[in-house]
Amino acid sequence: MIPAAAYEANAGTSVNALVAEHQELVRRIAWHLSARLPDSVDVDDLIQAGQIGLIEAARHYKSDGGASFATFAGTRIRGAMLDELRRGDWMPRSVHRNARAISRAVRAVEGRSGRAATETEIAAELGVPLAEYHAMADAAARGPLLSLEGLSAEDDAPPDVPDADSPDALEQLAGAGFRHALTEAIDRLPERERQVMGLYYDESLNLREIGGVLGVTESRVCQIHAQAVARLRGRLTAWL
Numbered sequence: 370m371i372p373a374a375a376y377e378a379n380a381g382t383s384v385n386a387l388v389a390e391h392q393e394l395v396r397r398i399a400w401h402l403s404a405r406l407p408d409s410v411d412v413d414d415l416i417q418a419g420q421i422g423l424i425e426a427a428r429h430y431k432s433d434g435g436a437s438f439a440t441f442a443g444t445r446i447r448g449a450m451l452d453e454l455r456r457g458d459w460m461p462r463s464v465h466r467n468a469r470a471i472s473r474a475v476r477a478v479e480g481r482s483g484r485a486a487t488e489t490e491i492a493a494e495l496g497v498p499l500a501e502y503h504a505m506a507d508a509a510a511r512g513p514l515l516s517l518e519g520l521s522a523e524d525d526a527p528p529d530v531p532d533a534d535s536p537d538a539l540e541q542l543a544g545a546g547f548r549h550a551l552t553e554a555i556d557r558l559p560e561r562e563r564q565v566m567g568l569y570y571d572e573s574l575n576l577r578e579i580g581g582v583l584g585v586t587e588s589r590v591c592q593i594h595a596q597a598v599a600r601l602r603g604r605l606t607a608w609l
């Protein structure tokens with residue numbers, strides 16, 4: 370039998386090794402996130418928050434769980450960065466107002482038509498030119514309120530049902546419910562929007578790379594991405 374002290378020492382070495390080996394993963398995720406955030410957000414702050422997520426992932430990772438460590442850690446690194454952004458609440462109030470207005474417009478148009486609202490229809494509902502709507506949607510899409518980056522393949526697994534007596538049971542169930550609702554909402558996006566979301570969040574391509582894959586400009590990809598996030602916000606208002 371391995372003495373407890375020796376086991377703890379080996380475990381510590383394993384954690385340190387995993388953290389050291391995955392520094393580039395933290396930096397890559399931080400730069401990927403920063404590309405869609407205002408210049409006022411320091412990428413070094415994201416990296417620092419991501420380090421906490423990486424350490425926690427290294428401490429809790431079990432190799433028999435099925436997912437690779439990079440996949441397991443990636444979700445927690447992104448989550449730690451998003452938590453840091455939420456605490457800072459760096460989005461101006463005007464962006465929050467515009468995001469809510471866009472959500473209402475999406476719901477109104479889709480409620481009347483029974484189909485996915487177009488950009489032109491949403492702009493008309495808002496009473497603004499199309500270019501102004503694009504700018505509003507892009508600014509709103511830069512807010513990580515949907516936690517889309519926190520989704521990964523492992524979320525496809527059925528969630529563990531918490532003990533009913535657990536104080537955070539309702540919170541855990543609500544989180545599982547939100548992930549299910551978000552997944553369904555993404556599946557119902559128009560094809561081009563669904564493609565952009567998959568390439569951006571699942572494949573971790575940047576906007577320019579996505580433009581190359583789809584044969585459109587980077588600016589157009591930005592518009593499609595913003596439209597997709599606006600549509601998701603409108604459909605998930607009850608959860609947000």
